[in-house]
Amino acid sequence: MFKSLLFFFLLLPLILFCQKDTIISGKVVSQSINLEGIHVLNISKKTGEITGDRGYFKIKAQVNDTLQFSAVHLEATRYVIKESDFKTELIFVEMKSLTTHLKEVTLTEYKNINAFSLGIIPASTKSYTPAERRLKSSKSGFIEPVLNLISGRTNTLKNDVGIEKKEFLQIKTSNYFERIYFTQTLHIPEEHVDGFLFYVVENENYARAMKDKNKTMATFLLSGLAVEYLKLKEL
Incomplete structure (x- = not known):
């Protein structure tokens, strides 16, 4: 009896830890370049966050929680938290862009024309991102x-x-x-x-x-x- 109680008390902190929410880190990936300000809602916990620069986000969650991602320019997406997600640094959530059809629009891209090729900036000048x-x-x-x-x-x-x-x-x-x-x-x-x-x-x-x-x-x-x-x- 004593050994059973001892085992229970040793196991109790682990049980309580597993039941607690853990901070999940992730990143939204999409063809859209605007990934900031996307709403991330934990439907299971009724809590929410928004993505930061480049689509990164952090939110409290546990296994089987459902996260919903939404933005005016992207299709709403849901992601169910898995146990394996807690073993990775980031989870990646893909979101599709909402397509807007435009009539008679022609885009021409000139990849070789830039400030260097036009002589505005000397070629020897180091450029910084x-x-x-x-x-x-x-x-x-x-x-x-x-x-x-x-x-x-x-x-x-x-x-x-x-x-x-x-x-x-x-x-x-x-x-x-x-x-x-x-x-x-x-x-x-x-x-x-x-x-x-x-x-x-x-x-x-x-x-x-x-x-x-x-x-x-x-x-x-x-x-x-x-x-x-x-x-x-x-x-």
């Missing part, structure tokens, strides 16, 4: 760099640069490979293509191949990553 500019700014002056280092803001800005590079690589991948290549050649379901793009940019070998403009190697690596992704998602 928004995240790189924020990081560079945080290191200027005398007092501010020290304060940023102590507060942890410098590390946060460095992480932002890494995230931004992955997002640029995702866009570059979309430009290199047509969407039909992912659906018909790699057999990625249409509704999971955006999630797959976010998955592949995490691969260092693929990122290196794209940086070196080695499309042959990038294509080879995509085939293997597609198999991994389909198995991971059990699609």
Whole structure:
């Protein structure tokens, strides 16, 4: 009897911990570039949050809770929390863009025309991305760099640069490979293509191949990553 009670009291904290809500971190992925301000509602708990910059969000949840994502420019999406979600740093929720049909609209993109090619900015001038500019700014002056280092803001800005590079690589991948290549050649379901793009940019070998403009190697690596992704998602 004593051993049974002892076992129960030892197990009780674990039971209580499992019943408590845990903070879930995630990111909305979509073809839309506007991922800030998306409403994230935990229907089970009647609590809500909104996504921050680039679609990142945090919300309290537990296994089997249903999260609903909604925005005026995206199709409403629901996501049921699984036990495996608590073992990952981020959960990825795909949202489809609402399509608005326009009549007689023609868009022409000139990828080679920019401030450098037009001579507005010298070719030797180093260009910085928004995240790189924020990081560079945080290191200027005398007092501010020290304060940023102590507060942890410098590390946060460095992480932002890494995230931004992955997002640029995702866009570059979309430009290199047509969407039909992912659906018909790699057999990625249409509704999971955006999630797959976010998955592949995490691969260092693929990122290196794209940086070196080695499309042959990038294509080879995509085939293997597609198999991994389909198995991971059990699609």
